[in-house]
Amino acid sequence: MARILIIDDDASVRDMLRACLEAAGYECAEAPSGEEALSAARRQRFDLSLLDFRMPGINGIETLRQLKQVSPLLPVVFLTAADDSEVAIDAMRYGAFDYLAKPVEAETLEKTVRQALEASLPMRVKVEFDPAPATEAHPDRIIGRSRPMLDLYKLTGKAAASNATVLLTGESGTGKELVARAIYQHGRRSDRLFLAVNCAAMPENLLESALFGHERGAFTGAYERHIGKFEQANGGTLFLDEVGDLTSLTQAKILRVLQEKTFERVGGSETLSTDVRVVAATNKDLRREVEKGVFREDLFYRLNVLHIRLPPLRERKEDIPEICTHFFKQLVVEIEKPYPVLTAEAARVLQSHDWPGNVRELRNVLAKAMVTAPSPVLLPEHLEIPQPSALTGQGESMTGPGIGGFTFEQLDGMPRDLYRHVIEDVERHLLEYALRRTQGNQVHAGKILGISRSCLRERMQRYGLLSGGAAGLP
Template sequence: MSKLVLVVDDERSVQEALRDILEDSGYRVECASNGLEGLELIDRLDPDAVLLDIKMPEMNGIRALEIINQRGRNVPVIIMTAYGSTETTIEAMKLGAFDYLMKPLKVNEVLDALGKAVEVREMIRRFRHNQSDCQGDINENMMIGLSPAMQSIYKTIGRVANSNATVLIRGESGTGKELVARAIHFNSVRKDRNFVKINCASIPENLLESELFGHEKGAFTGAVAAKQGKFEIAHKGTIFLDEIGEMSAGTQAKILRVLQEREFERVGGTETIQVDVRIVAATNKDLERSIEEGTFREDLYYRINVVDIMLPPLRERKQDIPALVEHIIKNTSLEHGKTITGFSREAIDLLEAYDWPGNIRELKNICERAVLMSSGPLLTVEDLPLGLRKSSRRIDWLGELQGDSLKEIVAEVEREVILKALEDNNWNRSATAQALKMNRSSLYAKMKELGIID
């Protein structure tokens, strides 16, 4: 079926001209004369893209775009105006506009912008369809957002998914690197085979090789039976190597061999095992710097970095926060049998003002906590953690003690101190643990306890 475009413009001549152009190009077209009418048609028709005028009676395009964002409607919106200004452009892009066109419109520019917009829309729909068919919690954690940075990522995934190229996903902790890896796998020809993930930082070095490549019976103390490794399990599928920058030099050499020769031996074994597996890796480290420091192999870096995807931190895509919040609350409410309508406008403003050092993972934990602790259908500022309610990172004790138990206050202080230390050390847990004078396992346990990580 041809794609549906909604034209929202108060000038009948513009509506008719765009209808003729777009229908001649194979689109279906619906029109609205103001922002209110346009919002109603978006909810009812779920168009593939929207051409939205800025200056209209009753409700202008900027306000309509803001409401589209608040409602979490993942539809690409292309702004049109004859009254362009730098301020208007910035405001529209901050609110998540897909593109910005000046009147009088040029046919080739309109068709080019629409072509890109419906491509992104189709990519998002395909992600959601495939993710809803997958096992596990992917549907609860699907990729959300139409910010320019996310649009670029969707396009990259669409281009590389069906290839066998290795992919390196970079980004701060909590930005959703695993979701990108899953999207690549479940949009590829390997989608019916295994997607196997392994966190290279969470497994002790002396056990990581066995986890990756398996072992034979008696290979080491405790190896009472032969065991398949992750690479064997992922045969014909995809293996996701999270935090690959934490691998030892010896393990890096074995990974390089798998990439080059597509073969390996189990620990303690002599039989060479052939494997057909796609590797997707992720890291929050600066691997170029690690190469300079001699802790990461340059040849492995070039092998895993055929396609490089950089995930933006949440603070650089704040226009996606309303949609992310709506999605998280909907799933959490359903899971716990609650009826939550969402956050108040004041709470959303506070969420958008926060810098999110823990990124989407932190947002998810805060939203889930708010749903669990809520006593009414609308979440308010008071449902947010103590630390987030501050206008700065420093806690004003005298103004905030009332209503919070000592245990809650201490937990918030610990959380703030750990988040600050993680930021200062680029989320490197080993360096953070050293800075806080605690061991790495204790830091990991405390981060889980405080909801910094899942």
């Protein structure tokens, strides 16, 4: 249950806010002044604060400034009378999360509080790495001790230690958002705001206004100035999710703010500056989008300063048992079912599936199984995934040595995606062969294979053959 600190000098306003919020299931504490709010925040942890502007003693803006020192990540929703709306907008630039105009309607209050709590979750809930000992009950944890994951942790650590723009790529459900949060939380700006924008979720004009803000009257319905995320996150981190879906106009604007750290609000003429660390993510192949001419090459290079590729689950199947255990612990709490027993057959089914939806798909399958199975014992029939389809060909069975080091019997028993499996296996063996022959000399190995060194390195990274050093750096 989230704990909310209500700061207002007017007892009747506090009562009203408390009644609404408690009815919505939140726990509330009150402070009649900025000074008392500060001492309350020093004594205990809150998940959100509602803060009035006009109060005897220190005013709202000053309280906000000092609250940020006591509790840098506490999301603050500003409360103002209608004629103070400029102040509220200013508060956004001092790190307020949102604002509400008085008199506050119960419904708006509940919605704003819910959204602010949701949006601040990536800051409040710690992401930990797998090898770390469990400290809290079930924190968000990046699970996996396979080679590709250990490489990922190394790169994530490097990204956290730097201020450079990061591009996270990987298929859907591979954990890009989790890694973005980890980079922020373990980085230098962890005491400043982390805001996220999904670039695919809005039409161009709304996205532009969400990112850069707008001036009053910029378009029909723009009744007030709006502060965009690039301005609000000044000093902090902005997570641009699904950047592969940006239109060319928005690409141009983002390029400018990355290059020059300046922008204008929509409909505004004042040039503003901001210092925002950008972490971007996409499940598209941006290089290919550049080749197709739909993504700007210059923006690609600006984003791709540090590149982190998240391995798909099928490249690290050895992590599946541990991921299951992790999700079972979470799901037991979430769906209030007893801890399940995974039968050996069910485990085999999980292990042989290729997981096109990656970790997210695995979690969904486990959740569904726990809900539908009549007992805690999970059998293959409770797992709603396409069964590993051994070859269903009707033709003759083949005899002979096989293909690419696999016997025909092995090929017949292979799950879907036969082509990719075999080719990747052969490719990996070729790389290992060339590297062994040249004692790891990448230039010579590339010559043996007839590919460029950068192509070689890209393949090596794909197969987890790069160790340490500048792995992943362009």
